[in-house]
């Protein structure tokens with residue numbers, strides 16, 4: 001059995017590949033349709049749904065935001081709010 005920590009993912013910010021355990025998983029929280037989609041950090045990797053991976057670094061989050069990478073990776077219809085993820089990294 002392959003441990004989840006050994007899974008290789010691509011950072012949506014810098015596009016470098018890394019072990020999933022080195023990346024922060026983020027998922028879209030669809031429970032606030034009035035305010036749009038918010039991304040929430042999932043450090044325990046337990047939340048359901050499609051996730052995207054990013055290095056837990058402000059530079060990678062910023063790169064992903066500029067390139068609208070989360071919207072693409074999570075197949076969202078609009079640009080998500082990254083505040084919760086940014087707060088988590090701060």
Ligand SMILES: [Zn+2]
Pocket residue numbers: 011012013014015016054055060
């Ligand atoms: Zn990165």
